[in-house]
Amino acid sequence: MAAERIEILKSILLDLHQGASAESVQELFNEHFTGVSAIEISLMEHELMNSDSGVTFEDVMSLCNVHANLFKGAVQNVEVADTDHPGHPVQIFKQENLALRAALMRVRRLLDTYEQSDDAEMLTEIGKGLLRQLGLVGQFAIHYQRKEELMFPIMESYGHDSPPKVMWGVDDQIRGLFQEARAAAQQLPELEVSAVKEKFEIFAAEFEAMIFKEESILLMILLESFHQDDWLKIAEESEAYGYAIIKPTEKWIPERHSFSEEEAGEAADAGSEAAASREQPSDGRFQQVIDTPDGQVTISFEPKEKKEQTFNRESQQPFGHGYLSVTEANLILDHLPMEITFVNKEDIFQYYNDSVPADEMIFKRTPSQIGRHVELCHPPKFLDKVRRIFKALREGQRDKFEMWFRSESRGKFVHVTYAAVRDEAGEFQGVLEYVQDIQPFRDIDSDFYRDLD
Structure with a gap:
């Protein structure tokens, strides 16, 4: 992936954004490329959108089809084992x-x-x-x-x-x-x-x-x-999330390979003219001697001592006005009748609870999203609104935002709250989002205690 290739690609796309015809750009592209890596396309778009070229995300999006046609037939295929398995x-x-x-x-x-x-x-x-x-x-x-x-x-x-x-x-x-x-x-x-x-x-x-x-x-x-x-x-x-029209006919269970140090060393030596010897005691240490024309190189490996896990999830910890274990705190959060999401003060999605199974969530959350910047968790069309909400909460202009909508497909009336989380000193620590289906409350038409009489 030569830097020159990326620069050429950037130059071609800049010409396109500055009004060059698709035909002339295609000719220039064909002159310089017989194959292009998808990774190069990604890096080129990233550099283009983050440079001082004046090309914005909206510009790239508006010419997305032209970009795709430019690369049609030129992108190199990548073959990876198992990808033809029905469940992959x-x-x-x-x-x-x-x-x-x-x-x-x-x-x-x-x-x-x-x-x-x-x-x-x-x-x-x-x-x-x-x-x-x-x-x-x-x-x-x-x-x-x-x-x-x-x-x-x-x-x-x-x-x-x-x-x-x-x-x-x-x-x-x-x-x-x-x-x-x-x-x-x-x-x-x-x-x-x-x-x-x-x-x-x-x-x-x-x-x-x-x-x-x-x-x-x-x-x-x-x-x-x-x-x-x-x-x-x-x-x-x-x-x-489910699947569109089709469902997997099989579960993908990949073949996993576990290499010993000896096998890993043999793989590393494959194709090399250097001869190597290795001594590996039962405690996991090993020494590898590699002969070279100028002498011998010795590589040693000694595993670190594994420390015992000292933290006990069942031990009671001071917690607010009482005490809870981590296990109890987790159970309480999971039993709250609402979906909770916490975004920390660095705008990183850090936590969500499991109040309902993932396929029943109003706003679906999965472990893959943990650690993601909050702006990347929302469609681009909502970014301006998300930024304004977080700015107002961070700067203390508002303590919370509330909104609601009816989900006809789910038969729910959804209430959403974004609340600023501040410590005892009033310092902003993040944003708590909690989501509830309030349709059952709207359907209440009787008094529980009166009905008991």
């Missing part, structure tokens, strides 16, 4: 895209059939089928949420924070286009079918472009960056 996150991701593409094709056929028919009864049935298929297409929201909540945090931990930010912004635009297309379909037959087709094709074009970006750029970055443990974490936490 990469394979599930691709199978979902296949199923979503098939649903898109069915919607197109139904729209064509609707346009050609003049039988009222048949039009009614076609309309019902159309809405069912649009319901399947709409499951892309699950696919996107898994991507944004499970894959993006790990990407950011490896320093690839620009592609997730751009892609999340485009995801939200696609969500909006789908809502418009579905709303138009729901107005049939009052609305002309040609208008519905137009709305749907605008959505479909952006949606299919995103599939290309996911499979040709995003997954290539992940395959180059992620370790097996990263994929395992995604696989284990995916159930909390």
